[in-house]
Amino acid sequence: MHYIALIALLLLSGCSDALVRVMPYEKEYFAQDKMSLSPLDERAEQEGHIFLIREASAGGDSSFQGGCGCR
Amino acid sequence: MPILTQIHANKENTMKKILLLIALGLSLYAGISKGDKAVDFDLKSLDQSKSFKQTDFKGEVVLLNLWASWCSGCKEEMPEFFKLQKEYKSGFKIVAVSIDKNADDSQKFLKSLEDEMGYETPFVTIHDGKKMLPKAYGAVAMPSSYLIDKNGVVRLVIVGSLSNKDIQELKQEIDKLK
Numbered sequence: 001m002h003y004i005a006l007i008a009l010l011l012l013s014g015c016s017d018a019l020v021r022v023m024p025y026e027k028e029y030f031a032q033d034k035m036s037l038s039p040l041d042e043r044a045e046q047e048g049h050i051f052l053i054r055e056a057s058a059g060g061d062s063s064f065q066g067g068c069g070c071r
Numbered sequence: 072m073p074i075l076t077q078i079h080a081n082k083e084n085t086m087k088k089i090l091l092l093i094a095l096g097l098s099l100y101a102g103i104s105k106g107d108k109a110v111d112f113d114l115k116s117l118d119q120s121k122s123f124k125q126t127d128f129k130g131e132v133v134l135l136n137l138w139a140s141w142c143s144g145c146k147e148e149m150p151e152f153f154k155l156q157k158e159y160k161s162g163f164k165i166v167a168v169s170i171d172k173n174a175d176d177s178q179k180f181l182k183s184l185e186d187e188m189g190y191e192t193p194f195v196t197i198h199d200g201k202k203m204l205p206k207a208y209g210a211v212a213m214p215s216s217y218l219i220d221k222n223g224v225v226r227l228v229i230v231g232s233l234s235n236k237d238i239q240e241l242k243q244e245i246d247k248l249k
Contacts, residue, residue: 024213025205031141
């Protein structure tokens with residue numbers, strides 16, 4: 001009886017909010033361009049520039065006047 | 072019955088019950104597979120002008136395709152479906168079910184494809200904005216397609232997009248079922 005109760009509890013835990021599984025057909029919003037980490041090349045370059053500054057590395061990747069963070 | 076034998080029998084019964092419970096639990100997560108009856112639906116066409124039911128296609132071999140305009144794999148295989156439907160004048164129908172929230176997005180994509188192919192969409196297009204069919208079929212990928220025979224029984228479950236080579240194999244299956 002205890003085993004059955006334990007198994008039933010385990011199965012029911014699948015219905016809890018903590019275990020939300022996004023199914024492939026529910027990924028409409030994830031597929032949008034704005035959901036990508038770097039939707040624009042220009043933004044990706046800028047993000048790279050800021051990342052290098054924060055990491056205290058010399059140079060600013062492909063952006064000019066990098067290093068100090070000022071442009 | 073000796074006590075030890077009785078305990079052993081009780082344990083066996085409990086194990087059987089546990090296994091049955093697990094099987095029941097797992098069946099809740101399972102989708103439609105080969106040999107199952109196709110899911111019945113009552114949905115409108117993409118332009119909302121007609122209603123379609125699964126039973127409308129009884130007597131015909133059907134390729135039910137679940138797709139969306141935001142799904143790149145779905146868009147890749149769509150030209151192949153245009154060509155495939157053109158090859159079969161009767162006895163076989165492609166039913167493309169768009170699960171786009173907004174039917175206009177699907178229509179825009181099909182319009183651009185029509186311009187590219189040089190002819191109108193040759194198959195049935197249905198809108199399922201509430202995603203009733205992918206839920207009922209338990210679709211594990213986008214796109215997903217189901218080959219349904221004349222009696223409404225699922226004969227083939229296709230996960231993912233179809234290449235030209237896959238289409239050739241699919242044609243053999245269609246011819247067998249026709």
